[in-house]
Amino acid sequence: MLLFLNLGGGxxxxxxxxxxxxxxxxxxxxxxxGLGKGMREFKEATNNIKRxxxxxxxxVTEELTEPTKEITEEINQLTGSVQRQxxxxxxxDPEETKL
Numbered sequence: 001m002l003l004f005l006n007l008g009g010g011x012x013x014x015x016x017x018x019x020x021x022x023x024x025x026x027x028x029x030x031x032x033x034g035l036g037k038g039m040r041e042f043k044e045a046t047n048n049i050k051r052x053x054x055x056x057x058x059x060v061t062e063e064l065t066e067p068t069k070e071i072t073e074e075i076n077q078l079t080g081s082v083q084r085q086x087x088x089x090x091x092x093d094p095e096e097t098k099l
Contacts, residue, residue, distance in 0.1 A: 007015075023031060 019028065
Protein backbone atom coordinates (compact mmCIF):
# COMPACT_ATOMS: atom_id res chain seq x y z
CA MET A 1 0.00 0.00 0.00
CA LEU A 2 1.44 3.35 -1.02
CA LEU A 3 1.15 5.92 1.75
CA PHE A 4 1.88 9.25 0.13
CA LEU A 5 -0.09 12.08 1.67
CA ASN A 6 -2.54 9.45 2.99
CA LEU A 7 -3.42 8.28 -0.53
CA GLY A 8 -4.06 4.64 -1.33
CA GLY A 9 -2.76 2.77 -4.36
CA GLY A 10 -6.06 3.03 -6.24
CA UNK A 11 -6.27 6.76 -5.66
CA UNK A 12 -2.74 7.25 -7.01
CA UNK A 13 -3.61 5.24 -10.14
CA UNK A 14 -6.69 7.42 -10.72
CA UNK A 15 -4.60 10.60 -10.32
CA UNK A 16 -1.98 9.31 -12.79
CA UNK A 17 -4.69 8.45 -15.34
CA UNK A 18 -6.23 11.91 -14.94
CA UNK A 19 -2.83 13.55 -15.46
CA UNK A 20 -2.26 11.45 -18.60
CA UNK A 21 -5.67 12.40 -19.97
CA UNK A 22 -5.30 16.07 -19.12
CA UNK A 23 -1.72 16.67 -20.31
CA UNK A 24 -1.13 13.81 -22.72
CA UNK A 25 1.79 11.41 -22.73
CA UNK A 26 4.01 13.71 -24.82
CA UNK A 27 3.89 16.77 -22.59
CA UNK A 28 4.46 14.98 -19.25
CA UNK A 29 8.24 14.58 -19.80
CA UNK A 30 8.47 18.29 -20.67
CA UNK A 31 6.58 19.19 -17.50
CA UNK A 32 8.86 16.91 -15.45
CA UNK A 33 11.97 18.51 -17.01
CA GLY A 34 10.63 21.96 -16.23
CA LEU A 35 9.93 20.98 -12.62
CA GLY A 36 13.41 19.45 -12.34
CA LYS A 37 15.06 22.60 -13.68
CA GLY A 38 13.00 24.76 -11.35
CA MET A 39 13.94 22.65 -8.33
CA ARG A 40 17.63 22.71 -9.36
CA GLU A 41 17.61 26.50 -9.75
CA PHE A 42 15.90 26.90 -6.39
CA LYS A 43 18.49 24.67 -4.72
CA GLU A 44 21.36 26.59 -6.35
CA ALA A 45 19.84 29.89 -5.23
CA THR A 46 19.52 28.72 -1.62
CA ASN A 47 23.11 27.40 -1.70
CA ASN A 48 24.33 30.77 -3.05
CA ILE A 49 22.50 32.60 -0.27
CA LYS A 50 24.01 30.28 2.35
CA ARG A 51 27.49 30.79 0.86
CA UNK A 52 27.10 34.59 0.88
CA UNK A 53 25.99 34.57 4.52
CA UNK A 54 28.90 32.33 5.51
CA UNK A 55 31.38 34.52 3.62
CA UNK A 56 30.10 37.71 5.23
CA UNK A 57 30.18 36.20 8.73
CA UNK A 58 33.69 34.88 8.05
CA UNK A 59 34.85 38.42 7.22
CA VAL A 60 33.34 39.76 10.44
CA THR A 61 34.95 36.94 12.42
CA GLU A 62 38.36 37.67 10.88
CA GLU A 63 37.98 41.39 11.62
CA LEU A 64 37.19 40.70 15.28
CA THR A 65 39.84 38.04 15.91
CA GLU A 66 42.87 40.35 16.13
CA PRO A 67 41.33 42.95 18.49
CA THR A 68 40.06 40.23 20.82
CA LYS A 69 43.52 38.65 20.92
CA GLU A 70 45.04 42.02 21.82
CA ILE A 71 42.48 42.61 24.57
CA THR A 72 43.03 39.11 25.95
CA GLU A 73 46.81 39.66 26.06
CA GLU A 74 46.36 43.00 27.86
CA ILE A 75 44.07 41.41 30.43
CA ASN A 76 46.53 38.57 30.98
CA GLN A 77 49.36 41.08 31.49
CA LEU A 78 47.31 43.08 33.99
CA THR A 79 46.21 40.05 35.95
CA GLY A 80 49.79 38.75 35.93
CA SER A 81 51.15 42.01 37.34
CA VAL A 82 48.43 42.10 40.00
CA GLN A 83 49.17 38.50 40.95
CA ARG A 84 52.90 39.31 41.21
CA GLN A 85 52.13 42.30 43.45
CA UNK A 86 49.98 40.14 45.71
CA UNK A 87 52.67 37.48 45.92
CA UNK A 88 55.32 40.12 46.67
CA UNK A 89 53.23 41.70 49.42
CA UNK A 90 52.53 38.32 51.01
CA UNK A 91 56.19 37.32 50.96
CA UNK A 92 57.32 40.73 52.36
CA ASP A 93 54.84 40.76 55.28
CA PRO A 94 56.12 38.22 57.85
CA GLU A 95 53.25 38.85 60.31
CA GLU A 96 50.61 37.63 57.84
CA THR A 97 52.57 34.47 57.15
CA LYS A 98 52.27 33.52 60.85
CA LEU A 99 48.48 33.53 60.63
